[in-house]
Amino acid sequence: MSLIVEAMVQNLTEQVFTALMNHAEFALDFSDQFEQLKTGLDLTKALLADTESLHHKNNIVKRALFELREVIYEADDVLTDCLVRDEYRKDGSCSGFLLHDPFFFHRTGKKLRHINLHMKQIEKTLGRFLRAPDSIHQEDAYQVRVIMSQDWNPTEIIGLDSDVEKIKGWIFNTSKVLHHVGIVGMGGLGKTTIAQKIFHDLEVVGHFHKVIWVCVSQSFNAERIMRSILEGLGENVSVSGVTQILSRIQQVFKDKICLIVMDDVWSHTDVDWWTNLCSVIPKQGSCIIVTTRHEDAAIGMGVENSRIHRPKTLDDEESWCLFSKFAFPTSKGLCPEDRLEKLGKELLKKCGGLPLAIKAIGSLLASKVGSPSQWRRVLESFHALTTEGKTSSVMASLRLSYDELPPSLKQCLLCFSIYPEDYEIRADQLIHWWIGEGLIQSKGSRTAVEVGYEYLAELISRCLVEIVQRRGFDGRVYKCKIHDMVRELIIMIAEEEEFCKFDERGRQELTTKTRWLCFIDEMDEKSLKNSSKLRALLLMSSSRFDFERKSGFLRSLRILDLSNCTVDEHCVKDLFSWISSLKRLASLNLSGIQALKEVPFSIHKLLNLQLLLLTGCSNLEKIHPSITNLKKLIILDLGGCPIHYMPQGLGRLSYLQELSGYKVVSQSRKPCFRFLEIRELINLRVLRIHVSGTTVIADNELDVLSQLRRLNVLAIDAEDCRNNNVLEMLENLTPPPSLQELYLRNYRKETLPKWVNPGQLSRLQYLCIENGDLVNLSGGQTTWNLEGLCLKYLMRLEVNWKELEKDMPVLHYMEVSHCYNLKDFPCSVLEPGVWRKN
Secondary structure (H helix, E strand, C coil): CHHHHHHHHHHHHHHHHHHHHCCCHHHHHCHHHHHHHHHHHHHHHHHHCCCCCCCCCCHHHHHHHHHHHHHHHHHHHHHHHHHHHHHHHHCCCCCCCCCCCCCHHHHHHHHHHHHHHHHHHHHHHHHHCCCCCCCCCHHHHCCCECCCHHHCCHHHCCCCHHHHHHHHHHHCCCCCCCEEEEEECCCCCCHHHHHHHHHCCHHHHHHCCEEEEEEEECCCCHHHHHHHHHHHCCCCCCCCCHHHHHHHHHHHHCCCCEEEEEEEECCCCCHHHHHHHHHHCCCCCCEEEEEECCHHHHHHCCCCHHHEECCCCCCHHHHHHHHHHHHCCCCCCCCCCHHHHHHHHHHHHHHCCCHHHHHHHHHHHHHHCCCHHHHHHHHHCHHHHHHCCCCHHHHHHHHHHHHCCCHHHHHHHHHHHHCCCCCCEEHHHHHHHHHHHCCCCCECCECHHHHHHHHHHHHHHCCCCEEEEECCCCCCEEEEECCHHHHHHHHHHHHHCCCCEECCCCCEECCCCCCEEEEECCCCHHHHHHCCCCCEEEEECCCCCCCHHHCCCCCCCCEEECCCCCCCHHHHHHHHHHHCCCCCCCEEECCCCCCCCEECHHHHHCCCCCEEECCCCCCCCEECHHHHHCCCCCEEECCCCCCCCCCCCHHHCCCCCEEEEEECCCCCCCCCCCHHHHHHCCCCCEEEEECCCCCCCCHHHCCCHHHCCCCCEEEEECCCCCCHHHHHHHHCCCCCCCCCEEEEECCCCCCCCCCCCCCCCCCCCEEEEECCCCCCCCCCCCCCCCCEEEEECCCCCCCEHHHHHHHCCCCCEEEEECCCCCECCCCCCCCCEEEECC
């Protein structure tokens, strides 16, 4: 708990500090209270560092932490209201409820005084329970031991033969270099079991002179690990100090090939000791196997990606075989009756092929073989079993992975809890939620979106999130999901943290304390009236939703996502009257709402809005000019919307980082967003534009893109435009200097625009060309630095693979589809084909 609260305190402290440093008007209005708030937050951060070890032991500390989180949320609401009011002050063109609210100063001052008083009381409570600095000795944190043969039970191994044979093939490779092999996967997946089977394999034992197993666990110490290696060799460990131990290991290993298994490695930050240890291990024929939940740990210990094995979950047959061994021990793994087999197989679906979960549930049911009714009760209360500790070995294993996460990642992972079981989650939806909730911010030159994808990659590398769909070029995740047992874990923690509530079957329930909600058909919308603390609402209901009746409720909402629900023409009339009451809203996703024809004037009230997503609103034709008042917008996505033109003044959105669906129109349209205005959007990282037969780009606009020095991604869709004048305008553009990805669609010319060349796009990493009249690519120019290439529906393109390899020497990924004149390519050119460099 305290780590999550600590992350929240850190975020709020930064906001308050920024407001004070920038002399924000509201900070001046309440200067004493905000100074006091900052001082209190700084003190609280110091206290939280000392309470982590006690919060689970002392109910008073635990309650204080919950109260502190509530105070932080309350302070965040007050700060957000002040920021929104400041935006109204700066913009004299619009009026707002806060600006003309005569009670605002009185109410806000009273809230701040209450917050500061409450925080002082909590600080006193936490201060009384500070631990003594010497109460925990570092030595107690280490657990390093050598596994003996009696710790291993070969009868438990099911379905791992192919895993073992694959790794043995790597081990017995005749290469002279020291092998590093990684086995990477989530807790309970069988990594250690695979390593044990290899470790005890007679062929492996006969191949090596020495075989040593070291259980590293979460914390490790270099000297302790090397001592354990000596112990495993049967040596007397009388020497002390890393240098002397290394020397002794080198003497014992001299002229011998060895196998060392480093089991359950959690992190690898001290490079020197590991490098020194590897240097004394005989290189020819020796092998080191690393099992870990964290891919970066394996790579940090010298394992190449090509030598990382990622165990799969067991299939249905393997799951049943393993389950039977534990559920029916008295009958030697044979199921005594059909009813039990049917119930058992339904239960196995909950385990998702995770060996540790299968063993745990099988052992639990072994004593209930004589009662199918008890098996059914276990099936119906599977969620309760996990939360009550009946499958504690599984939860304990997965909890270790959660506990080891940095505080910022803990809350991000808990967001997965509200999605339905087995739901495939869009990565962009998840990251937009994290941004709107304030869980992630930009860091240095990296945008919040880029940081979000890094966070998601980190959760994946720790085997807590699974990839469903990813981009082939660089692996960016499009869709992901979580294992059923991971979901059970984070549901349990989300309930402990009081973010949300779940019933006995793991389905979300709505309470007055709920912060995040995935609203589905089974829920009663009337219960939303009592959800004033709700911060994130993802609507996934196919039934008609009465937005008018919601007006006035849910004022704390930061995230509103309606992209997975049906909104009819009747509802859409009330939609924005409700949305405009959500003054604290930071992320609004209305993608795919076909009934939406206009974004009205009331959009200007959402001055805290950072993300506005309207992708695929196929009847949306107009956006009111008041959208230009939303100064905090960082993402505006209008892709797939038939909007004739965008309002003039969009260049005022100076924080905008992504703009999609912008149609470059004729200057005769007045007033509209001109192409020239784009140069004012100096923070743009992603720009997706459309040109048509009526597009006009003036001479003084041809160098506009070159002024976007931070632009990384540019997509141009010519919409089957065959107007030579328009294509000539595109031909004469000057490209952005830092462009990394270029997408060119429906371009009806035989050659690429002259600026699409290695000289002007020296940083370009990925080029995608779809549906055009292109005849050739290179034109005899210098070599490209492209790493990825996509060619689709280019019927006239004539390229020879050998020539392409010569022009693009660092190319490692390529997609091709329906390009009939490509010659000697290593993948299909008629149907969708993919090539990856080995």
